[in-house]
Amino acid sequence: MMEGMIERKTLLTTPARLARRLLPFPPRGSHGLPDTLPAFAVAADAITCLPDPAAFRRALLRMIAQATRRIVIVTLYLQDDDAGREVLEALHAAKARRPELQVAVFVDWHRAQRGLIGKHKSEGNAGMYREFARRFGDGVAIHGVPVQNRELFGVLHLKGFIIDDAVLYSGASINDVYLARHERYRLDRYHLLRHAGLADAMAGFVQSYLLASAAVRRLDSGAVLTTRSLQPAIRILRQQLQQAHYAAPLESPGPREVAVTPLLGFGRTDNTLDAMLLALLRDTRERVILLTPYFNLPRPVRQVLGQLLRRGCSIDIMVGDKTASDFFIPPDQPFTTIGLLPYLYENNLRRFARAHRRHVDAGQLNLYLWRDGDNSYHLKGLFVDDDVAILTGHNLNPRAWSLDLENALLLRDPAGLLQAQHRAEWVALRRHATRLSDYRALESPRNYPPEVRKLLKRLKRTQLDRLLNRLL
Numbered sequence: 001m002m003e004g005m006i007e008r009k010t011l012l013t014t015p016a017r018l019a020r021r022l023l024p025f026p027p028r029g030s031h032g033l034p035d036t037l038p039a040f041a042v043a044a045d046a047i048t049c050l051p052d053p054a055a056f057r058r059a060l061l062r063m064i065a066q067a068t069r070r071i072v073i074v075t076l077y078l079q080d081d082d083a084g085r086e087v088l089e090a091l092h093a094a095k096a097r098r099p100e101l102q103v104a105v106f107v108d109w110h111r112a113q114r115g116l117i118g119k120h121k122s123e124g125n126a127g128m129y130r131e132f133a134r135r136f137g138d139g140v141a142i143h144g145v146p147v148q149n150r151e152l153f154g155v156l157h158l159k160g161f162i163i164d165d166a167v168l169y170s171g172a173s174i175n176d177v178y179l180a181r182h183e184r185y186r187l188d189r190y191h192l193l194r195h196a197g198l199a200d201a202m203a204g205f206v207q208s209y210l211l212a213s214a215a216v217r218r219l220d221s222g223a224v225l226t227t228r229s230l231q232p233a234i235r236i237l238r239q240q241l242q243q244a245h246y247a248a249p250l251e252s253p254g255p256r257e258v259a260v261t262p263l264l265g266f267g268r269t270d271n272t273l274d275a276m277l278l279a280l281l282r283d284t285r286e287r288v289i290l291l292t293p294y295f296n297l298p299r300p301v302r303q304v305l306g307q308l309l310r311r312g313c314s315i316d317i318m319v320g321d322k323t324a325s326d327f328f329i330p331p332d333q334p335f336t337t338i339g340l341l342p343y344l345y346e347n348n349l350r351r352f353a354r355a356h357r358r359h360v361d362a363g364q365l366n367l368y369l370w371r372d373g374d375n376s377y378h379l380k381g382l383f384v385d386d387d388v389a390i391l392t393g394h395n396l397n398p399r400a401w402s403l404d405l406e407n408a409l410l411l412r413d414p415a416g417l418l419q420a421q422h423r424a425e426w427v428a429l430r431r432h433a434t435r436l437s438d439y440r441a442l443e444s445p446r447n448y449p450p451e452v453r454k455l456l457k458r459l460k461r462t463q464l465d466r467l468l469n470r471l472l
Contacts (some may be wrong), residue, residue, distance in 0.1 A: 037412075038248035039259035042195045044417035047258060049425050050190035053180035056170060057083070059192060060179075063163040064090045070102045072162040072203045076155060076393075077111045078142070079175030080128035082182070087174050088132050088140070095139040106158075106210055109144035109227070110151035112219055129220035142220040145210055146227060146234050147241070147266075147405045154403035159393035162203045165196035169409060171380045171393035177326075178378075186326060186376040189291075189425070191391050193260065193409070201246045201262055209244050213237045241266045241405060259412040265394065268402040273394065276410065278304060280384050287314040289383040289426060294341070295319045295349040296397040302352070309359050318368040318433055320377030322346045322443075328376075335451045343452050346442055353439035360438065372432040379429065383422055387414050 050056050064071060064087070071091065078084050095103050113124045129142045148154040161168040172178040172188040210216050215233035217225060227234075246262040253259045265273025281288060281304045288308065295317075297305070305315060322328055322342035329339035349367070359365035370377045382390040392408035394400045411418065436442070445456065 036250055037259070037261055037410075038250055039253075039261040039410075039412065040195055040198045040201070040248060041251040041253040041257040042193060042198065042260045044256055044258050044413070046194040047260075047411070047418060047421075048192045049421050050192060051428065053172070053178060053185045053187065053190075056168075056172065056188075056190040057179040057181070059190075060087065060161060060168060061090050063161070063166065063168060064094050067094050067101060067163050068098060069164050070162065070203065071104070072102075072160075072206055073105045073174075074156075074158045074160050074162075074206060075105075075107060076157060076173045077107050077125060077175070078105060078129075079173070080125045081176045083176045083179040084125070084128065084174050086181070087179075088128070091140045092132060092136040096136070099139070103140045104206070104211070105140065105142045106145055106156065106206060106216075107142065107219070108151070108156040109146035109217075109219075111155060112144050113224070114151075126219045126224065133220040138221045140220070141218060143210065143216050144219045144224075145216050145405075146230060147238070148403070149227060149231055149234055154399075154405070157393055157400065157404040158407045160202050160407070162199050162206075165199050166192060166194045167199050167202060167409075168192050169391050171378060177376065184375055186378050187370070187372075188378045189381060189391065191409075195260070197249070198260055198262065201248055205244070205246050205262075205264070209237075209240060213240070238266075242270065245272060246407075253412075255415070256417065258417060259410075261410040261412070263408045263410055265400075265406040265408070266404075271401070273392075273406055273408055274300075274401055276408075277301070277382070277390070277394070277396075280382060280388060280390070280410075281305070281308065283384070284308055284313050285385050287316070287383075287385055289316045289318070290396065291318050291379040291381045291429075292396040293320055293325070293378045293380065294395055294397050295345045295352070296395075297348075297352075298396070298398045298401040300401075301396060306356075309356060309365060312364070314364055314366075315359075316366045316368065318370055318379065318429060319345070319349060320379075321369040321371040324371045324375065324377040326376045326378070331449060335449065337455070340452060340455050343445075343448055343456065347445065347456070349436075350439045350442050353436060353442070357439060360436070367436040368430060368433040369436055370429070370433045383426070386416055386419050386422075388412055389418070389422055 050059060071094065078087065091103050095101055112126045132140070145156040147156050159169060159171055170188050170190045172186070176182055177184050177186045178188065213233065215230050215237040245264055248261060263273045263276055265271045278300055281301065308315060322345065325342040325345070327338050327341040329335055353360055353367055356365050360367065380392050380395055389411040390408050391411065392406070394406045394408055400406050445453065
């Protein structure tokens with residue numbers, strides 16, 4: 001999501017208007033779960049947690065090959081690498097087998113048209129999309145969605161692979177490491193929900209708000225317009241998204257069903273997803289499990305977690321070790337400014353652990369660091385008590401809170417039908433995680449590489465570290 005957003009000049013010369021836009025957050029309102037909440041009643045045995053990236057890749061390719069009616073993929077990016085080409089080839093093959101099949105892919109407009117950070121300048125993933133269209137025809141439509149005028153200000157961060165009457169949901173995008181195409185993997189969460197109404201609602205949102213927008217344009221065919229020429233349409237799209245929602249009924253789950261609510265979040269105010277996340281946290285009775293890849297919690301979330309600790313609730317938070325960040329640069333490789341991010345996040349974690357060291361010592365607050373060789377960590381989501389879970393691509397950071405277009409699936413399960421599945425997922429995630437016994441167990445900033453120490457000192461002196469924690 002954040003790849004390519006930070007260069008030295010940007011870090012040190014961020015304009016004041018951006019600071020005014022992001023600091024501070026608006027006052028916290030009072031949000032509680034309503035007595036009635038739109039939801040689909042989904043059979044518990046129609047919800048499956050897939051164990052790893054390889055299983056996710058196999059399921060995705062199998063479902064594409066078996067599709068008979070529609071394939072709608074919404075993701076941050078579909079990368080020009082082996083995994084991206086494999087998925088794109090599968091989509092074109094499915095279309096060739098069934099010409100009546102509707103196939104559409106939606107990716108972030110900005111991310112699709114630039115190269116990888118630190119690499120030579122290129123036309124980005126869009127070049128691959130056009131290459132495939134020339135080879136196989138334009139039956140697989142790939143659309144670019146410009147949520148903001150610039151990638152720095154926000155991206156399309158919706159998730160969901162809608163194939164016929166099923167939703168394959170993950171925070172993962174499509175590339176080699178997310179799909180474990182070669183030796184390395186980036187761990188995410190992967191869930192398959194088989195329910196026609198839910199699939200229709202998620203596909204319907206794409207049709208009503210994205211495909212119908214003049215700002216959303218094909219990237220695989222025709223002349224690609226400049227972002228500047230689309231700015232009026234982008235402004236209208238933003239206004240529409242701030243009022244948008246998924247169409248869901250008021251279904252009451254039966255004895256063997258779970259209530260599933262698709263949620264949308266966009267903007268700093270009237271953000272349904274953010275409000276629901278806070279409401280769920282505030283209503284915690286006993287325990288919260290929070291997963292985030294980048295320890296950079298929004299202030300409202302930090303405040304609620306502090307309240308929960310004072311109430312005696314148990315909180316488990318799992319983050320990636322800084323070496324498990326997709327931005328970490330090993331010491332034997334040339335350092336670039338993007339490599340500063342894992343150290344910023346580790347400093348955030350150190351401050352949080354130090355502020356709550358009494359709760360850490362008592363075992364009420366458990367901070368887990370995930371690390372598995374040179375693989376990376378990209379988990380997001382919440383478990384609240386034993387009856388609520390959030391599946392999402394939302395990073396639970398200020399950027400997701402106010403800039404990006406996000407979504408989530410809220411699972412309410414008062415009968416505990418998914419309890420065993422959730423517990424098994426949590427046990428599997430902890431297999432490569434270590435509990436942080438004390439904030440001093442983290443590497444001291446005095447031992448950071450010289451380039452990192454220099455940049456951190458400069459950011460702190462100019463107070464840009466606070467701004468970056470809002471932006472990233």
